[in-house]
Amino acid sequence: MNIAIVCYPTFGGSGVLATELGKALADKGHNIHFITYQQPVRLGGFHANIFYHEVRVPTYPLFDFPPYETALASAMVDVVNNHKIDLLHVHYAIPHASAAYMAKQILAKQNKRIPVITTLHGTDITLVGRDSTYSPVVTFSMEESDILTAVSENLKEETYKNFTIDKPIEVIHNFVDVKRFHKKKVDAFKKLIAPNGEKIIVHASNFRKVKRVDDVLKTFLLINEKIPSKLLLIGDGPERPHVESLTRDCVPCAEVKFLGKQEQMEELLSIADLFLLTSEYESFGLAALEAMAAEVPVISTNAGGLPEININGYCGYMSDIGDVEDMAKNAISILQDEAVHAQFRHNALAQAKKFDIHNIVPKYEALYKSVL
Numbered sequence: 497m498n499i500a501i502v503c504y505p506t507f508g509g510s511g512v513l514a515t516e517l518g519k520a521l522a523d524k525g526h527n528i529h530f531i532t533y534q535q536p537v538r539l540g541g542f543h544a545n546i547f548y549h550e551v552r553v554p555t556y557p558l559f560d561f562p563p564y565e566t567a568l569a570s571a572m573v574d575v576v577n578n579h580k581i582d583l584l585h586v587h588y589a590i591p592h593a594s595a596a597y598m599a600k601q602i603l604a605k606q607n608k609r610i611p612v613i614t615t616l617h618g619t620d621i622t623l624v625g626r627d628s629t630y631s632p633v634v635t636f637s638m639e640e641s642d643i644l645t646a647v648s649e650n651l652k653e654e655t656y657k658n659f660t661i662d663k664p665i666e667v668i669h670n671f672v673d674v675k676r677f678h679k680k681k682v683d684a685f686k687k688l689i690a691p692n693g694e695k696i697i698v699h700a701s702n703f704r705k706v707k708r709v710d711d712v713l714k715t716f717l718l719i720n721e722k723i724p725s726k727l728l729l730i731g732d733g734p735e736r737p738h739v740e741s742l743t744r745d746c747v748p749c750a751e752v753k754f755l756g757k758q759e760q761m762e763e764l765l766s767i768a769d770l771f772l773l774t775s776e777y778e779s780f781g782l783a784a785l786e787a788m789a790a791e792v793p794v795i796s797t798n799a800g801g802l803p804e805i806n807i808n809g810y811c812g813y814m815s816d817i818g819d820v821e822d823m824a825k826n827a828i829s830i831l832q833d834e835a836v837h838a839q840f841r842h843n844a845l846a847q848a849k850k851f852d853i854h855n856i857v858p859k860y861e862a863l864y865k866s867v868l
Contacts, residue, residue, distance in 0.1 A: 497864060498580050500529045500572065502596065503587040505536040508702055509782040510617035513647070513670050514587040515539050520673075520857045522546045529579055531571050533564070537759060549575050565591040565598075572599035576610055583611045583864060589620040590630060593637035600640075611867040614641040616665075618779030618800075619706070621655050635659050642867050648801030651779040666863070669804070670780045671856035674848055677789035679766040686767040689753070695725040695831050698768040698792070700761065700783045701775070703733025710739055711774035711820050715795070717747060718824030723831050727752045730764060765790035769837070770827055776817055778802050788812075789848035793840035795827045805851065811844040 499521060503514035515538040518528040522545050529547045530536060539548065551571045553562040572595065575581060584599070586592035593614045603610050614637070621634075638644055638655075644665045646652040652665045690696050697716055701707040709729070716727045729739070729752065736754065743752045758764060765771075771787035773796040778784075780801040784794045788805070794812035796802050808814045813826035830840050 497582045497868075498527045498529070499864065500531055500575055500579075500581045500584050501587070502531045502568070502572065502584065502592045503536065505530075505532045505534045505539075506702075509647075509670070509780065510588040510615075510620075511536055512538055512782060513617070514585075514615075516671070516673065516853070517857065517860060518546060519543065520853050521861070524857070524861070527579075529575055529581065531568070531575055537757075540759070547579070565595045568592070568595040569598040569602070572596060573602050576603060576608070577606075581610065582868060583613060585613045585615065585860075585864075587615045588617050589614060589634050589637060593641060594633050597637050597640045611642040612640075613643045613645065613863065613867065614638060615668075616644070616646045616651055616655060616779075618647070618651060618777075621651060621658065622777060622779065622800075631659070635661060639663050643863060645863070646779075648780045648804050650801040650804065654779075654800075668859050668863070669851055669856060670782045670785065671851050671853045672782070672785045672789045672848055673853045674789045674845075677762045677765060677786055677848075678791065678845065679762055681766055682763075685763075689728070689767060690726050692724065695719075695723055695769040696728060696767055697725050697770045697772055697827075698728045698730065698764065698787070699772045699774075700730040700758075701733070701773075703731055703735040703739070705735060706776045707733075707735070708774045708776055708818070709735050710742060711818060711823075712772050713739060713742055713746075713752070714820040715772055715774065715823045715827065716752070718820060719827050719831070720747075720751065722828050725751070725831075728755055728764060728768070729753065730755045730758050730761070732757050761786060762790060765792055768792045770795060770831060771812075772823070772827075773797070773802070774817075774820075774823065775799055775802075781805055784812075785848060785851055788844040791841040791845045793830055793837070793844050795823050795830075797823075805847065807843075807847060811840060811847040 504511040515536040522528045533551045553567040586596045596612045699712045771794045778800040798814040815822040
């Protein structure tokens with residue numbers, strides 16, 4: 497099949513999932529065409545049957561805000577016409593689904609039928625899409641998609657709760673390439689971060705308010721009182737300056753390291769002892785799943801779709817939003833006993849294998865075949 501994938505090219509879950517899906521489909525012989533405003537961060541190296549089409553948005557003095565959605569729709573039409581595309585798979589409703597609808601109508605005038613699959617990822621439904629500025633367009637675009645999917649049962653429920661739509665939603669969970677993340681532990685690398693055998697605790701996110709990264713720091717401080725530890729904060733975003741300021745006020749700089757955006761997450765997770773995710777909401781929790789694939793137990797909130805992957809007392813623990821004392825208690829219970837820690841590591845990998853890329857990608861292939 498010739499498949500066009502439209503996504504955000506950033507480190508967010510929707511862009512990561514879309515890129516990894518495209519790469520996996522390409523490995524199975526499909527031709528994949530990414531359409532976005534810059535090359536996706538996870539699209540490294542050369543792939544013979546992966547193509548990238550940049551959306552260019554001309555700037556004119558008349559426009560205070562360049563019309564990206566219009567440029568994107570035009571780019572879709574161009575790629576479909578020139579590369580014999582079979583279907584469009586758009587990730588994240590805003591603005592990709594509405595731009596796909598526009599492209600579909602333009603192509604229909606040319607007597608070309610192009611199916612559109614829209615995958616919902618999270619804040620496009622639970623936050624941005626609910627804003628009255630966008631809600632009517634998001635609702636219409638979802639209804640007009642040929643197939644609508646969501647990355648968790650929770651997100652499916654949230655969509656029906658917040659939008660008046662009749663379109664059936666198929667749940668296809670996010671996935672992880674277990675083989676990629678299940679790497680051998682590198683003791684020398686770990687010793688550079690924790691020279692005295694401290695436990696290494698990791699958090700990764702886009703540092704938005706919904707991630708509650710200050711709760712990560714609070715939880716870490718409570719853990720560190722009982723078990724000597726180091727905290728690695730991976731990612732970047734609007735809340736980072738605030739969290740850095742909090743860190744300087746309450747903990748020696750050597751104990752907390754801000755690593756910024758990292759493409760090779762598997763290398764960092766390979767030395768981690770625990771993963772912290774304190775979000776107010778997660779539609780799925782792809783970062784947690786990647787940690788599990790690296791045999792890292794997860795301490796998380798019980799928000800959104802996280803209970804669908806983090807089994808309480810098995811591969812980690814869940815607590816109520818903001819309950820940093822309970823999260824710290826659960827973390828300490830895992831870290832203070834090597835046998836318990838080893839069992840949680842084993843269970844984390846077993847849980848991740850349920851969401852392995854080789855189990856999930858065929859579901860998308862079946863979906864494509866059904867719509868064609």
